[in-house]
Amino acid sequence: MSLFGLAVVLAVGLAGPLLAAPARARVPVAVGEVLAGVVIGRTGFGWVRPEEPVLSFLATVGFALIMLVAGSHVPLRHPALRSGLRRGAGLAGLAGILAVPAGFGVAYLTGTGHGELYAVLMASSSAALVMPAIDESGLRSTPVVATIVQVALADTVCIVAVPLVMDPGRAGTAALGALAVLAAGAAGFLGVRWLRARGLLARVQRISIVRGFGLELRSQLILLFVLGGLAQAVGISVMLAGFVSGLALAAEGEPRRLARQLFAVTDGFLGPVFFVWLGASLDLRPLAVEPKLLGLAGLLAAGAVLVHAAAVLARQPLALAVLASAQLGVPIAAVTIGTREHLLTPGESGAVLAAALISVMVTGLAARAAQRRQARTEGESPR
Incomplete structure (x- = not known):
């Protein structure tokens, strides 16, 4: 892949910020980047070959970083986690x-x-979608606390569960590999403590701040790539x-500089590369000719909301x-694994991602x- 090709990928990825710019739309940046990839990839003009080794490698690094950021959004240090643990766990369990x-x-x-x-x-x-939505809307109440806990638990458990359920034949091996990564991550966290x-x-x-060494970022990337290399070595x-x-970063407390x-x-480089690559990897043409796949997308979206x-x-x-039914990280993880390992049927990846995008809009x-309900409740409270 040439630098010109990388420039094209980043340029079309600007569709994400452009679609997200209108405040009323509330369209996640990732949605526009995936759609841009669809246009220039297998579904559209075919300008980008997702199997190209350099692009695929950069996308893998971007995927790891995106999941790092998603994990850092899990509010492990939020005071609500302890106070609302029982109710939030009950909601997640339900x-x-x-x-x-x-x-x-389905x-x-x-x-x-x-x-x-x-x-x-x-x-x-x-958590990467719900927490910002709660903060931006100024939501605060006991039920909101329960929602925060519910989302944190569901996000964590389902991320771990995805590779186990996608290939049941390798579930035992995948579970052992997951335990190895979790143990290594815990060791890294304890070392930092x-x-x-x-x-x-x-x-x-x-020293890093005064001399401009960027040691916090370097250390975080080293830990990420060690764990990523271990994950690849054990086949997950x-x-x-x-x-x-x-999660380790969230538990320790992420410095603002980092x-x-x-x-x-x-968000400025490897994330857009990953999302454009993901969109380019999808072949959505079967959705246009297979009513069953459109039905799958609708059923998955409706099922998530109803559940x-x-x-x-x-x-x-x-x-x-x-x-709490907001979905993005888990479906993207499932689609990425399914695309790389050919575990999903043709068009199924597109249906899963389409369902996630529907859930984002809902x-x-x-x-x-929720914001309007809170405003009404506060307006009706005794003066």
Whole structure:
């Protein structure tokens, strides 16, 4: 791949920010980048070959970084996690239980045989989408606390579950590989804690800031790539390596300087490369000729919303219940693994991603509905 080709990939990726710019649209940047990739990839003009080694490698690094950022958004240090743990865990458990028959029902109706995967997709959520939506909308209440916990738990569990359910024949091997990555990530986290407790980390950070060495970013990337290399060595996706690195960062507390550096590398370069590559890898043409695949996308999206909406039975406000159904990281992980390993049927990857995009739009509406409900409630409170 030439530098000119890389420039083309980054240029078409600007479709993401352009579509996300209107405040009312609330379209995630990643959606526009994936759509741009669809236009120039297998579905569209074929200008980009996703199997090209350099582009594929850059996309892998971008995928790991995106999952790192997603993991760092899990609010492990948020005070709400402890206070709302029981209720949030109950809501996540309810969605998980209901997702099992729903997932197998969709697999039966569409004849794909991927019931386990569909169940995980429907039960999943996205802290990277929900947390910013809650912050931007100024939502605050006991049910909101429960939603935060629910989303954090669902995001973490489903990310770990995706590689296990996608290839049940290798579930045992994948589980052992996942445990190895988790253990290595825990060891890295404990090592950082040890350095911080002895003041060594603070000293290194001061030197890095004064001298402009960028040591925090370098250290974080080294840990990420060590875990990613381990993941590849044991035969699992770098997705888990990235997410574990992000969880370790969230548990320790992400310094603002490192957050800005990760944002620059991920959102400014490798993230767009990954999402354009992902869109270019998809062949959405079967969706136009196979009503079954369109039905699959609709059923997955509707199933995710309904499974989470059932939280109203536990007296959770409907808007917040639907907000928790936001999906992005888990479906993208499933599509990426399925595309690389040829585990999904032709067109199925597009249907899974289309369902995720539908859920993003639905949850955008849910966030606004929750904001209006809170405004009405506060307006009706005694003066």
